Amino acid sequence: MGISDIIEQFIRESMSDENFVELQRNELANRFGCVPSQINYVIQTRFTNERGYIVESRRGGGGGITIKRISVNNSNPLMHIVNSVGDELDYPTARILVSNLADYGALNSREAKLICSAMTDKVLNLPKPTRDTLRATILKSMLINLI
Numbered sequence: 253m254g255i256s257d258i259i260e261q262f263i264r265e266s267m268s269d270e271n272f273v274e275l276q277r278n279e280l281a282n283r284f285g286c287v288p289s290q291i292n293y294v295i296q297t298r299f300t301n302e303r304g305y306i307v308e309s310r311r312g313g314g315g316g317i318t319i320k321r322i323s324v325n326n327s328n329p330l331m332h333i334v335n336s337v338g339d340e341l342d343y344p345t346a347r348i349l350v351s352n353l354a355d356y357g358a359l360n361s362r363e364a365k366l367i368c369s370a371m372t373d374k375v376l377n378l379p380k381p382t383r384d385t386l387r388a389t390i391l392k393s394m395l396i397n398l399i
Contacts, residue, residue: 259284259294263319272320295319304352329358330395337392340384346371346391359398367394 253261259280266273281288299305299319310316333349341349347368354364369375371390376383 255284255286255290256294256298259286259291260298263294263299267319267321272318275317275319277317291317303348304355328399329353329356330399334392334395337388339388340381341388341391342384343371343373343387346387349391353395363398367391370394 262280262284263273263275266275277288277291280291284290295307295309295317299307304322306320306322308318308320330353333353337349350359350364350367353359354361359367371387373383376386376390378386
């Protein structure tokens with residue numbers, strides 16, 4: 253497990269009881285024996301909007317950071333995703349959406365794996381615009397059938 257994985261795990265565990273966590277960049281860097289830019293890297297790559305997070309950063313004073321988990325206010329998170337997916341969807345975004353549904357408990361791990369496996373670029377061996385359109389259609393159809 254690399255330092256980025258360890259930092260990510262620590263932040264996620266810090267959020268386990270709440271949907272947000274407030275951190276100090278310098279304190280985290282000292283705790284994990286790394287530079288503050290490593291903390292920035294983890295936050296910028298693993299706590300993105302696409303993955304269901306909002307990050308607020310403050311300059312100075314040790315670099316305060318607030319990370320909030322986006323709540324799905326819709327009573328049915330599957331329908332929320334169906335309504336939010338546009339006409340085209342690339343695989344990394346599709347995988348993140350499905351992963352978020354599994355994190356929320358809307359899908360079990362088996363369902364998430366099956367859906368992701370049906371949407372890979374290898375399976376959808378078509379030119380990009382057609383592939384991304386088909387991927388969006390497949391995801392919507394699978395989720396609607398699970399409702």
